[in-house]
Amino acid sequence: MIPAAFDYHAPTSLSEAVALLSKHGDTAKVLSGGQSLLPLLKLRLGQAGHLIDIGRIPGLEYIKEEGGMLRIGGRTRESALERSEVVRTRYPILLDTAQVIADPLVRNMATVGGNLAHGDPGNDHPATMLVLGAQVVATGPKAERVIPIDGFFVGLFTTALQPDEIVTEIRIPAPPARSGGAYVKFERKVGDYATAAAAAFVTLGASGLVERAGIALTNAGPKPVRSTAAEKLLTGRRPDAAALGEAARAAGQSATPSADRRGAADYKKEMAGVLALRALTKAVQRAGGR
Amino acid sequence: MAMHTIKLTVNGEPHEATVESRLLLVHLLRENLRLTGTHIGCDTTHCGACTILFDGQPVKSCTVLAVQADGRQLITVEGLEKDNKLSAIQDGFYQEHGLQCGYCTPGMMITGTALLERNNSPSELEIREAISGNLCRCTGYVNIVKAIQHAARATKQETP
Numbered sequence: 001m002i003p004a005a006f007d008y009h010a011p012t013s014l015s016e017a018v019a020l021l022s023k024h025g026d027t028a029k030v031l032s033g034g035q036s037l038l039p040l041l042k043l044r045l046g047q048a049g050h051l052i053d054i055g056r057i058p059g060l061e062y063i064k065e066e067g068g069m070l071r072i073g074g075r076t077r078e079s080a081l082e083r084s085e086v087v088r089t090r091y092p093i094l095l096d097t098a099q100v101i102a103d104p105l106v107r108n109m110a111t112v113g114g115n116l117a118h119g120d121p122g123n124d125h126p127a128t129m130l131v132l133g134a135q136v137v138a139t140g141p142k143a144e145r146v147i148p149i150d151g152f153f154v155g156l157f158t159t160a161l162q163p164d165e166i167v168t169e170i171r172i173p174a175p176p177a178r179s180g181g182a183y184v185k186f187e188r189k190v191g192d193y194a195t196a197a198a199a200a201f202v203t204l205g206a207s208g209l210v211e212r213a214g215i216a217l218t219n220a221g222p223k224p225v226r227s228t229a230a231e232k233l234l235t236g237r238r239p240d241a242a243a244l245g246e247a248a249r250a251a252g253q254s255a256t257p258s259a260d261r262r263g264a265a266d267y268k269k270e271m272a273g274v275l276a277l278r279a280l281t282k283a284v285q286r287a288g289g290r
Numbered sequence: 291m292a293m294h295t296i297k298l299t300v301n302g303e304p305h306e307a308t309v310e311s312r313l314l315l316v317h318l319l320r321e322n323l324r325l326t327g328t329h330i331g332c333d334t335t336h337c338g339a340c341t342i343l344f345d346g347q348p349v350k351s352c353t354v355l356a357v358q359a360d361g362r363q364l365i366t367v368e369g370l371e372k373d374n375k376l377s378a379i380q381d382g383f384y385q386e387h388g389l390q391c392g393y394c395t396p397g398m399m400i401t402g403t404a405l406l407e408r409n410n411s412p413s414e415l416e417i418r419e420a421i422s423g424n425l426c427r428c429t430g431y432v433n434i435v436k437a438i439q440h441a442a443r444a445t446k447q448e449t450p
């Protein structure tokens with residue numbers, strides 16, 4: 001399959017890339033890993049007049065902990081997350097997530113910035129970033145701005161990014177002591193988007209009660225779903241089986257999936273609750289709760 | 291029509307080509323450079339028959355633009371053999387009967403080569419994970435895993 005014709009630009013600096021995006025407006029698209037964009041163009045489900053390839057701009061691929069934050073460069077590959085020592089030891093929820101995205105070949109190209117910027121509710125990073133309280137750094141013509149993840153996903157394939165903004169960094173607050181997160185996905189086969197998937201993050205207080213909880217779902221509606229109802233149910237409580245079960249059921253209730261080849265809507269809703277329970281249980285274990 | 295002149299290295303040899311922006315890398319390799327060992331199985335980023343090494347990493351060349359390869363080092367299945375001698379991976383597939391129709395084989399061997407570069411004694415699980423983006427409709431994977439294990443043993447004997 002051959003995409004419709006477009007022009008291609010390979011800027012070597014961020015300012016040059018932003019200038020090209022400003023010049024070409026809505027007809028331009030950022031090309032990062034290309035693993036969502038190129039299939040869309042090939043199938044002609046999407047079109048672009050100009051592709052602005054950010055692949056030759058230095059300094060956009062890194063993973064470092066600094067100033068109480070994990071900083072991930074916008075063009076960091078999924079495979080780099082998988083192989084990162086700091087991710088493995090300090091942010092295992094990110095490893096859970098990266099490992100179930102697409103397949104190892106796709107992950108050698110696909111980028112974290114692209115995964116968020118695509119605004120696909122089937123992508124796996126959004127739920128994880130929601131429970132981690134991440135921030136997306138977008139660089140535009142004037143300056144950079146920091147977009148809290150809660151306001152980032154606007155609708156199906158739509159984010160808060162302006163057409164001339166580039167995701168340059170993702171920031172994740174370093175986990176406080178006694179915190180743990182987990183991402184659990186149910187897929188038909190390697191390389192498939194989630195039938196259902198859930199991310200959970202908990203911080204326990206000195207008394208062992210849940211101080212903060214984050215619960216979010218993948219492929220459970222037109223945009224990634226954060227279940228504040230489930231989070232409220234858990235906050236301030238002892239994370240025992242009864243409390244986790246109640247929160248997971250509430251999370252399942254916040255799913256509004258649609259039926260497709262992966263299953264009926266009711267089935268997916270049920271699975272969202274099941275996976276929320278698994279993710280919560282693992283998160284609590286990792287927090288040292290049990 | 292937007293045309294670009296690109297320079298790239300394929301299997302150690304420099305090439306220059308003038309291509310349309312939308313030309314896919316797999317088509318540059320197969321049609322312009324006549325390296326038809328890289329296959330197109332699905333054209334939808336699922337099967338891995340088009341896998342090549344892109345600056346050392348295995349990627350699906352049906353989902354990369356030729357212009358993205360400007361200045362890059364590529365290895366295709368044709369580049370595995372050295373001095374008329376099969377590489378360890380190729381020999382492994384030969385010894386262990388790692389193929390039937392052969393359609394997936396170039397991609398499998400490229401992925402296997404990259405795996406052994408990173409890890410010269412992968413477990414069966416690590417092998418199965420590494421090839422999970424390469425589909426084979428014939429073998430049931432058992433002999434492909436054995437072929438990569440065979441190559442791992444041979445590689446370790448060469449570079450202990």
Ligand SMILES: Cc1cc2nc3c(=O)[nH]c(=O)nc-3n(C[C@H](O)[C@H](O)[C@H](O)COP(=O)(O)OP(=O)(O)OC[C@H]3O[C@@H](n4cnc5c(N)ncnc54)[C@H](O)[C@@H]3O)c2cc1C
Nearest residue numbers: 030032033034035036037102110111114117123124166167
């Ligand atoms: C077979 C297959 C299976 C897959 N399975 C999964 C899966 O299970 N889970 C999952 O999460 N994903 C999956 N993906 C998608 C994959 O992870 C994508 O790579 C990812 O969604 C987009 O990242 P990218 O870097 O490839 O972005 P691109 O394809 O380059 O871009 C995607 C979109 O984001 C925009 N964009 C990209 N980067 C930026 C940036 N820095 N700033 C502003 N805008 C930007 C682009 O303009 C485009 O609109 C799959 C892909 C394939 C081909």
Ligand code: FES
Nearest residue numbers: 331332333338352
């Ligand atoms: S042809 Fe490229 S993945 Fe199938």
Ligand code: FES
Nearest residue numbers: 390391426427428
């Ligand atoms: S040998 Fe036929 S597809 Fe693998």
